[in-house]
Structure formats: C-alpha cells, structure tokens
Amino acid sequence: MQYSRPLTSKWQAPSNIAIVKYWGKRDIQEPVNPSVSFSLSEAVSRTQITSTPSEDGGFSFHLEGKEVPGFHGKISKFLELAMGRLPMIKNHFLKIESSNTFPHSTGIASSASAMSALAFCLADLQQQITPKNSLDISEVSSLARLGSGSAARSVYGGWNLWGRLTEIPESSDHYAVPVPVSVDPVFQEFHDDILIVKSDKKPVSSSEGHALMNYHPYRTGRIKQAHKNTLSLIKILETGDLDGFIELAESEALSLHALMMSSTPSYTLLQPNSLLLIEKIREFRKTKDIPVSFTMDAGPNIHLLYPHEFSKEIAQWEDTTLKPLCEDRRIITDYIGKGPQKIINS
Ligand code: PMV
Helix, strand or coil, X not given: CCCCCCXXXXXXXXXXXXXXXXXXXXXXXXXXXXXXXXXXXEEEXXXXXXXXXXXXXXXXXXXXXXXXXXXXXXXXXXXXXXXXXXXXXXXEEEEEEEEECCCCXXXXXXXHHHHHHHHHHHHHHHHHHCCCCCCCHHHHHHHHHHHCHHHXXXXXXXXXXXXXXXXXXXCCCCCEEECCCCCCHHHCCEEEEEECCCCCCCCCCHXXXXXXXXXXXXXXXXXXXXXXXXXXXXXXXXXXXXXXXXXXXXXXXXXHHHHHHCCCCCCCCCCHHHHHHHHHHHHHHHHHXXXXXXXXXXXXXXXXXXXXXXXXXXXXXXXXXXXXXCHHHCEEEEEECCCCEECCCC
C-alpha cells in the first residue's frame, strides 16, 4: 500500500503480578521456568504511536509528555529485535507517547504494561499497512516478551501462564496463554493492594537478578519447584482452594527473595518493614480467619492478596495496622482486570 500520511495506533495494557515467579532466562528473553500471573485493573500503561514513512526509521519517546533519554536504550533494543517480524519499523519514524496510571518504583511492573501496550500498537500499525485476518494475540505476547519477559503475560486479562510444561500442550516459552482451566469465581474477583515500603529505585535491577540465576547453586531445584508450583496453582485456581493458594503464593514470594539472598554476589531487597508487614498479615489471617496472603515482586513492597468478599474488613485493618508501616502511609489498591484495549479517538 502506498501512502504518506501518518498512521496512528493507541492501546491500553495492564501490569500483572506473578504468583509463580519467572526468575532466570535464556536466549532471547525465554524463561528458564514457567510462571503464572494475573493482570491488574487500575495499573495500566497507555501508549500511542504515530508512524510516518522515513527511509531511516528512528523513533522518539515521551513518558507523561516528557522526553526520557533513560528509556531509549531499552526501546531501541526492543525495536531492533521486533524489526524481523514487523518490517514497518525499518522504514517508519515512530513517535511513541506513553503514560502510566501508577507511579514508578512502587512494585508495579511498568515494563510489563508498557511493553505490552507498545507491542499492541506496533502489531496494529503493521496490520494497517499489510492487513492480515486479525491481530494474533499470541504473536503480540511473543513481541511483548522481547521487550520485557513478564510483559508476555500482560496481553490478556485474568490469569495467564507463560513458559513451556510438557503437561500443558498449549504452553510456550515464546508467548503466554490464558490458564487452560475454568477459574473458580473466588479467584476471578481477586484483590492486590500494594503496601509501599520503599519507593526508591532498587539497588539491583531485575535483569541483573535474572542473570545471577545462570550459575546459581539452587538453579536446578528452583526450576523444579516452579514447574511443580505452576501445575499446583492451576489446579488451585480451578478448584478454588484458598488454603493451597496462600501456602503456594507466600512460598513462591519468599523463594524469590531467598534466591536473591543466596546469589553470588548476594543481595537483599527486603526492608525491616517488609518483614513486619508479613508478620502482621500472617497474624491477622490466623486470628480473624480471613484468607489474606501476600506476594512480592523483586522489591521491598508487599502485595496483599485477598478475595473480594473481605474488602471491607481488610480496608479497616489497612488503615489501623498496615498504613503506619508503609512509606507515607501509602497503599495502592488494585484488583484483577480485563486486559488490553484499543483506544479509539481520544
Ligand atoms: O519481566 P522482568 O524481566 O522485569 O522480570 C520480572 C520478574 C518478576 O517480576 C520478579 C517475576 C515475574 O514473573 O513477574
């Protein structure tokens, strides 16, 4: 198709929180173990790309209306990798404008939502130039993965699986798939409140952490554990087994941090208040008999997980007991979401 006018595409995509954690990679952003996450509702990135034909390609990037040179390296690497699949990148200048509904460095993976939104925009623009039947979501997931591994899981709403297991034929290391079971209603309305312990930039990035898994003494054991936990979690989601969920989610979160603490060099991202919050959560669960649990990302903040029906009691407890342990009493409330959307005319 011959054209010279700019084309645009705008998408919104969610962040996600992993319950079984992806930790360690090989080749081009393929996971060494399978992971399972759910997509969030409120924590989303919105990205618009305006593409104009240009022999030399190229791009500009604005986040919240400002140029952020710090992100250029990551985007440039992503576009380079994506070019083989999306030839339009080679001969278009891409004006990329993005914004997030949530603040940086708060334990919400902005790279997951940002790379997913970017992948949707690019796949959509390629589709406008060389139309195919419809946008292939597993192809978008595979593209998003090239930008950030966990972004592969941010192309759908609900619960998703990324990483190959022989027991699940539809699973893949290249792209995520929705969990292949019908999820019990208790896990379809699930909350994730992020208790902000510290919002500074982390001293060790996730990329550095993944790399430390290459020669980690517990590598083989961890891969085995993640396989087992993935299969167990899928069963738990199907049967609505909250006790099983609590045990598994907390063990996965603590295992992730244990791997960091036993890497060479070793490091700790947990803060004293991260541990105090964990203690409070376990105490509240026991005394009130409310199925609240936690997970953590690669950072000090605690993700509080609970079914919707307990929202009221939990909000009160957050006010009295948890907020005083958070930085500036800060808690970001979120819940399971519906997934990416194309934004038309706004
Ligand atoms: O997608 P990355 O490279 O930022 O790695 C994410 C790793 C964890 O958030 C710790 C776990 C996960 O599966 O999301």
